[in-house]
Structure formats: structure tokens, C-alpha cells
Amino acid sequence: MAETQRHPFLHGLSKHRGAPPTVVVIFGASGDLTARKLIPAIYNLSHDNLLPADFFLVGYGRKPMSDDEFRTLAREAVGEFSRRELNPGVWERVARHTSYVAGGYDEAPAFERLARHIDAIEAGLGRDVQRLFYISTPPSVFAPIIENLGASGLAAKHLGLPHHSKVVIEKPFGRDLDSARRLNDTIRGVFQEEQVFRIDHYLGKETVQDLLVQRFANSIFEPLWNRNFIASVQITVAEEQGVGSRGGYYEQSGALRDMIQNHTMQLVALTAMEPPVSLEAEAIRDEKVKLLRAIQPLTIGPHGDVARAQYGPGLTGGKPVPGYLEEEGIDAQSATETYVALRLSINNWRWQGVPFYVRSGKRLARRVSEIAINFRRPPGTLFAQGGRFDLAANTLSFQIQPDEGLSLILNTKIPGLETRTQPVKMSFRYATTFGSNTPEAYERLVLDAMVGDGTLFIRGDEAETSWKLCTPVLDYWRSVGREGMESYPAGSWGPAGAEALLSAGGQVWRQP
Numbered sequence: 001m002a003e004t005q006r007h008p009f010l011h012g013l014s015k016h017r018g019a020p021p022t023v024v025v026i027f028g029a030s031g032d033l034t035a036r037k038l039i040p041a042i043y044n045l046s047h048d049n050l051l052p053a054d055f056f057l058v059g060y061g062r063k064p065m066s067d068d069e070f071r072t073l074a075r076e077a078v079g080e081f082s083r084r085e086l087n088p089g090v091w092e093r094v095a096r097h098t099s100y101v102a103g104g105y106d107e108a109p110a111f112e113r114l115a116r117h118i119d120a121i122e123a124g125l126g127r128d129v130q131r132l133f134y135i136s137t138p139p140s141v142f143a144p145i146i147e148n149l150g151a152s153g154l155a156a157k158h159l160g161l162p163h164h165s166k167v168v169i170e171k172p173f174g175r176d177l178d179s180a181r182r183l184n185d186t187i188r189g190v191f192q193e194e195q196v197f198r199i200d201h202y203l204g205k206e207t208v209q210d211l212l213v214q215r216f217a218n219s220i221f222e223p224l225w226n227r228n229f230i231a232s233v234q235i236t237v238a239e240e241q242g243v244g245s246r247g248g249y250y251e252q253s254g255a256l257r258d259m260i261q262n263h264t265m266q267l268v269a270l271t272a273m274e275p276p277v278s279l280e281a282e283a284i285r286d287e288k289v290k291l292l293r294a295i296q297p298l299t300i301g302p303h304g305d306v307a308r309a310q311y312g313p314g315l316t317g318g319k320p321v322p323g324y325l326e327e328e329g330i331d332a333q334s335a336t337e338t339y340v341a342l343r344l345s346i347n348n349w350r351w352q353g354v355p356f357y358v359r360s361g362k363r364l365a366r367r368v369s370e371i372a373i374n375f376r377r378p379p380g381t382l383f384a385q386g387g388r389f390d391l392a393a394n395t396l397s398f399q400i401q402p403d404e405g406l407s408l409i410l411n412t413k414i415p416g417l418e419t420r421t422q423p424v425k426m427s428f429r430y431a432t433t434f435g436s437n438t439p440e441a442y443e444r445l446v447l448d449a450m451v452g453d454g455t456l457f458i459r460g461d462e463a464e465t466s467w468k469l470c471t472p473v474l475d476y477w478r479s480v481g482r483e484g485m486e487s488y489p490a491g492s493w494g495p496a497g498a499e500a501l502l503s504a505g506g507q508v509w510r511q512p
């Protein structure tokens with residue numbers, strides 16, 4: 001695509017992101033997510049001088065650990081998982097304000113100790129600090145942690161002031177509509193909505209944020225972004241990896257809960273929502289909720305809108321891999337799906353009659369997430385070739401990951417004396433234009449939570465609206481067990497049933 005020009009306007013967009021003095025408390029501090037994502041994110045924010053000068057990290061968990069042991073664990077996590085190599089000077093800035101409090105998640109006295117620990121930090125500093133509680137534990141203890149944050153007074157600390165306490169809640173946010181409502185009730189009993197940051201890490205990805213910029217900062221797309229010009233939309237969130245060591249968790253979850261209800265539906269909402277009145281969090285969330293509400297209930301069962309499957313044995317990266325039912329921790333009769341495809345109908349003025357096909361699965365042919373907008377075919381009469389009118393449909397695809405970028409398929413004249421056409425691809429790649437060391441999603445999300453910007457987080461009603469669509473499917477599957485469960489070879493693009501969802505509309509899945 002055309003060379004990108006460095007324009008002074010670009011500099012004008014970088015705003016100072018000053019967060020107040022903050023104590024980040026991580027619940028589940030000895031866990032996998034803390035090591036792989038949260039500590040490296042904090043380290044990289046420190047590297048980029050984006051943390052407040054008075055920044056404190058407190059690990060919390062049941063595992064007994066000294067402050068020094070937690071610092072060592074955290075330093076090792078940076079060494080192993082950070083996108084940048086560990087710089088001892090940068091790490092030292094974080095480490096000297098890092099400590100650990102041991103306690104249970106349902107132990108009121110331990111939360112009193114935590115409160116005193118933070119009060120002591122505040123007293124030592126001689127000024128107020130914001131408390132940011134990051135709940136990075138298994139969901140079974142989300143509710144007791146929230147209740148104890150309420151009972152100990154930690155949740156209400158500095159309420160009414162800009163540096164009021166905040167809470168970040170990891171996924172999964174419930175396992176169906178009822179449990180999501182109960183979790184929201186628990187949260188609302190303790191926190192006000194502006195204090196709450198429900199994570200969907202896809203929203204922290206640069207390319208997902210760029211979707212809004214592409215749609216609303218360029219005037220060429222919006223006039224075409226509707227049923228008059230777009231024939232269909234395909235959204236793919238494909239993974240090459242299997243369940244690995246997370247079998248215990250995955251068996252209780254499956255692809256619909258793990259990837260569709262949250263990450264994939266967020267991509268649908270951002271692709272299809274109306275232009276928001278501003279870039280304020282509430283304006284964007286309002287539009288997302290309106291869009292999610294406009295999605296029609298799914299027809300479930302034979303010839304319906306849903307396909308599900310499990311991966312069988314196959315090849316990944318040229319190596320043989322076991323099927324889902326042979327993986328560690330998986331029941332040999334498991335009815336948990338590792339692949340889901342849906343055909344969504346959005347019943348509003350803009351999209352009525354335009355199918356949105358979405359799919360997500362593990363052990364697919366390659367790791368790729370993309371949004372492909374298929375425009376209507378041009379009338380072919382002018383460019384018949386050999387008596388056939390086979391101009392390609394223009395397709396605009398946003399490659400979310402990897403190899404992040406954007407491409408457009410156009411019909412072009414093949415040089416020569418005859419008028420023959422060929423589809424060509426115009427591409428823009430982030431790495432080529434901007435370099436490849438972009439911040440990880442969790443860096444942006446931790447920083448946004450610290451500054452109190454909820455734009456890239458899920459509002460309570462948004463989570464519930466998405467569950468409302470998915471829960472009848474989960475209920476139906478529970479009632480039929482393995483009936484209708486297809487299989488696909490590991491390393492393939494999924495089951496036949498997913499193809500059938502599209503073939504009814506005369507289409508096929510892209511092979512991105």
C-alpha cells in the first residue's frame with residue numbers, strides 16, 4: 001500500500017497518561033498470568049516511564065512468601081516473559097517498591113492486614129495513593145475477594161475522589177447468563193461501575209484498537225459500511241496450539257465460553273457498531289451494547305446457525321499431535337467443544353440481510369485472527385473472460401494477529417494487449433511501517449485501569465448481553481451431550497458443519 005507519511009498530526013495524538021500514585025495489588029500473585037503477562041507489563045510500563053513516580057506493587061496469595069521471594073519470582077518472570085530484556089536499573093525502580101502479603105481469599109483478617117499494609121505505604125509516602133486491585137485468580141474466588149474488599153473498607157477508600165479504588169477482574173466473567181448476573185450483583189454490592197474494569201485482553205491489542213481508527217478516521221469506509229455494499233463478514237480467531245496443560249480449565253469451558261462469548265463477540269461489536277458520539281468509554285460501550293442486542297437469537301440444532309467440533313489427532317507444524325480426547329486431563333467421553341462456528345444475523349438498519357460468520361478453534365491450520373469484509377461483486381458484464389463473469393469480490397481484511405496489518409483485494413488489469421483481469425492484494429503491515437516491538441495488550445490495559453479509562457474494558461451489561469446470546473446454545477448442548485459433535489483433524493481448518501453454514505449462502509470460508 002502507499003508509503004505511510006510521518007505527519008505532525010500523529011504526534012498530536014500522543015497524550016500524557018499520568019496516573020496518580022498507585023498501589024497495584026495482584027491477587028493470585030504466584031500464578032501463571034501474573035508471571036507471563038502482568039509482571040512483564042508492569043516492567044515494560046516502567047521501562048517506558050509510564051508508571052507514576054510513586055508506584056507500589058503488592059503480591060497477594062495463599063502461598064507463604066517473603067517480600068524477597070516475591071521479588072525474585074517477579075524478576076524471573078520479567079527475564080523469561082518480557083518483550084524486552086531485563087534492564088537491572090529499570091527493574092530496580094519497581095523492585096524497591098515491591099512487597100508481598102500472604103493470606104486466603106476468604107479470610108477477613110488477612111484483608112485487614114492488607115489494608116494496614118497499604119495504609120503504611122500511604123503514611124510513609126505522606127500522601128494518598130490509589131488502590132488498584134487486580135484479581136488474577138481462578139474464578140471460584142472472584143466473589144469472596146470482592147466481598148472482602150468491601151468488608152475491609154478497601155473498595156470504598158477515597159471514593160468520590162479521582163484516585164478512588166479500582167478493581168480489575170480477569171476472565172471468564174461468569175459461565176452463563178445467570179452466573180454473570182450474580183457476579184455483577186456481587187460487584188455492584190461493593191463497587192460503583194466506574195471503579196470496575198472487566199478484562200478482555202483482545203481489546204488491548206493494537207490492531208483491535210486500530211479497527212476503530214480505520215473505521216472512523218478514514219472517510220472512505222463509512223459510506224460503504226452497510227448492507228448496500230457488503231455481502232458478508234467473516235471473523236476468524238484461530239489457534240494452532242491445543243489445550244496443552246490447561247485441560248482442567250478447558251474441560252469446564254470450551255470454545256464458546258473461552259473465545260466466542262468474549263474476544264470474538266468484541267470483534268463483531270467493534271466491526272459492526274454505529275459510530276460513537278465520542279471516544280469516551282461510555283459512548284463506545286453504548287454502541288457495542290446496542291449492536292450486541294441487535295443480534296438475533298441463534299437457531300440451534302440440525303441445519304441451525306451453530307457448528308461445534310473437537311479436534312482429532314493430526315499434524316501441527318509437521319509433527320503428530322493427539323486429539324482432544326487423548327489430551328491430559330480430558331475425559332475420553334468429553335462433550336466440550338474445541339471449535340465453534342456461528343452464523344449471526346444483525347437485525348438493524350445497517351446490517352439486515354448481511355450474514356456475519358464467526359469461528360474460533362484450537363489446533364487449526366495456523367494461528368491467525370482476522371476480520372474479512374466481503375463487498376458485493378461488481379456486475380461482471382464488462383469484463384467477461386472466456387465467456388465467464390468471474391471478477392473477484394473486493395475484500396478488506398484486518399489481520400489482528402500475527403503479521404498485523406490490513407489488506408484489500410482489488411481487480412486489476414493484467415498488462416498486455418488484451419483486457420484481462422486478475423485480483424491483486426494491496427497490503428499494509430504494521431511491522432514494516434512502525435517496527436515490530438509494539439506494547440503487549442496487558443501493558444495498555446494495566447495502564448488504562450490505573451488512569452481510570454474504561455474504554456477497553458467490558459461494561460457489566462455488555463457481558464450480560466453477550467451471554468444472553470450464548471447461553472441458549474450452552475443449555476442446548478448440555479441437554480444433548482455429544483450428539484451433533486463433529487471432529488476435525490488437528491492442523492485442518494475445522495469441520496464440515498462449519499462449511500455448511502456458509503454454503504447455504506453460496507460462500508466458503510477464507511483460508512487466511
Ligand code: NDP
Nearest residue numbers: 028030031032033034061062063136137138139170171172
Ligand atoms: P492459576 O491457576 O495460575 O492461579 C493463580 C493463583 O491463584 C495461584 O498461583 C494460586 O495462588 C491461586 N489459586 C489457584 N487455584 C486456586 C483455587 N482453586 N482456589 C483459590 N486460589 C487458587 O491461574 P492463572 O494465573 O492461569 O489465571 C488467573 C486468571 O486469569 C484466571 O481467571 C484465568 O481465567 C485468567 N486468564 C489466564 C490466562 C493465562 O494465560 N494464564 C489467560 C487469560 C485469562 P495461591 O495458592 O498463592 O493463592
Ligand code: BG6
Nearest residue numbers: 171201202239258259263369401
Ligand atoms: C485466552 C484463552 O483468553 O485467550 C486461551 O483462555 C487462548 O484459551 C488465549 O489461547 C488466546 O489469546 P491470544 O492473545 O494468544 O490470541
